[in-house]
Amino acid sequence: MSKRKNETIEYGPLGPGHAPEKDPMKGLRGVMAGTMMMEAISFYLVLTVILRVDGGAYWTTFNWVYVTAVATVMLLLSFVQGKKWAIPADIGIQVSALLGVFVHVSMGIMAIIFIAVWWYLLYLRRNLIERMKRGLLTTQHM
Template sequence: MSKSEQPIEYGPLGPGHAPAKDPMKGLRGVMAGTMMMESISFYLVLTVILRVDGGAYWTTFNWVYVTAVATAMLLLSFMQRFSWAVKANIGIQVFALLGFFVHVSMGIMAIIFIAVWWYLFYLRKNLIERMKRGLLTTQHM
């Protein structure tokens, strides 16, 4: 029997009902806040590329790229309620990681935020699984 065919193992109180409060709404708020902090951090890369090595990294491509990625993150932070936002969050991390070509500091910051996003997606998966099994307190009130 494959994993998808196995019956769901419910908690001791059974499957329960839909949660009284949407737990995904809170998680989306955390994701929006994380994307906003990431956007601010990437806007600060502009000061790094302007000041480091006497502005040697301040090229038109570099500042436009950093500004475009940070602005996309800023706009995406307000779009977390949509179903496509999860895929967009992953996609924007690819562009952030490509920031290594702009300046190493942008790439290092991208790696740090990729680790944060990995953890958020782990929490999201865990929350969805707990909801399926009826393990949330608000499913039994």
């Protein structure tokens, strides 16, 4: 057992093991990149909604520029999930997407759905990191 900041890490029955043979975080980053790409595509499709709903009443310069900017940032973020600053940027863009409820309610609803997806991905990431610390991954004992 190891002490770190007044907390003890309880290892699995095989001990702490070594670094995993294959980086499990790489796979999770791939899922995060794919999720961000799907989110970008979904938010580009919001443009058709604000153009068509109520005869284009919501199609203002600010609205379409805002939706396009948010979706483009999402698209670009999907390529940089390996960077240290990617997760704070992912959370920040979710906040920006949620603020899109002022552009059109459909953007806010979609943002809430993707916020739930990102919450789950971050939960999985935290769980994976904890399992790696405790030596509970199979590839740590091969």
